[in-house]
Amino acid sequence: DGGITQSPKYLFRKEGQNVTLSCEQNLNHDAMYWYRQDPGQGLRLIYYSQIVNDFQKGDIAEGYSVSREKKESFPLTVTSAQKNPTAFYLCASTGDRLVTEAFFGQGTRLTVV
Amino acid sequence: GQQVMQIPQYQHVQEGEDFTTYCNSSTTLSNIQWYKQRPGGHPVFLIQLVKSGEVKKQKRLTFQFGEAKKNSSLHITATQTTDVGTYFCAGKDGNKLVFGAGTILRVKS
Numbered sequence: 146d147g148g149i150t151q152s153p154k155y156l157f158r159k160e161g162q163n164v165t166l167s168c169e170q171n172l173n174h175d176a177m178y179w180y181r182q183d184p185g186q187g188l189r190l191i192y193y194s195q196i197v198n199d200f201q202k203g204d205i206a207e208g209y210s211v212s213r214e215k216k217e218s219f220p221l222t223v224t225s226a227q228k229n230p231t232a233f234y235l236c237a238s239t240g241d242r243l244v245t246e247a248f249f250g251q252g253t254r255l256t257v258v
Numbered sequence: 259g260q261q262v263m264q265i266p267q268y269q270h271v272q273e274g275e276d277f278t279t280y281c282n283s284s285t286t287l288s289n290i291q292w293y294k295q296r297p298g299g300h301p302v303f304l305i306q307l308v309k310s311g312e313v314k315k316q317k318r319l320t321f322q323f324g325e326a327k328k329n330s331s332l333h334i335t336a337t338q339t340t341d342v343g344t345y346f347c348a349g350k351d352g353n354k355l356v357f358g359a360g361t362i363l364r365v366k367s
């Protein structure tokens with residue numbers, strides 16, 4: 146089955162620790178995205194990547210970092226510089242067809258204590 | 259950059275009533291997409307509109323794209339409890355996929 150997988154589903158970390166969220170897709174999509182969602186809020190773009198070894202900051206990139214060493218993988222690191230990291234994180238990918246809908250992973254709920 | 263605004267933020271309807279959410283962009287869109295996120299879930303693609311003035315239907319859902327390609331709407335006829343969730347519109351700003359803030363729909367049975 147083709148799809149996009151995020152892990153883990155729930156993650157707890159102590160304040161001041163860096164944490165990396167995994168995102169893997171087997172859809173052969175070039176573009177991948179990371180969004181943050183706070184309770185009752187919309188999706189805010191953190192980082193996006195159109196191609197391997199290239200990525201751009203979104204609207205709220207401060208305190209986050211990413212890498213795109215493989216087409217299938219786009220991990221997100223939440224660093225200690227992120228002031229309020231507790232949130233629901235969603236990874237998405239899009240292809241190059243005429244209808245370029247985004248496919249989302251199940252999300253990772255990060256809680257920093 | 260492009261901004262996508264969505265209203266209302268929240269709507270609570272009685273089962274059987276209609277529901278509409280509106281999306282407005284600060285710039286002309288090449289296309290607009292609509293997604294639904296069930297409580298506790300992830301956004302799932304519903305539809306993409308491309309042409310000016312386009313109208314598409316999916317059962318009780320009607321999607322419209324404005325003539326100027328800067329606004330769109332999603333209308334649900336006779337809501338059901340299965341319609342609950344958050345409805346998002348999204349548009350492309352260059353290579354960025356930008357989402358509206360979403361409209362949370364609650365349905366009272």
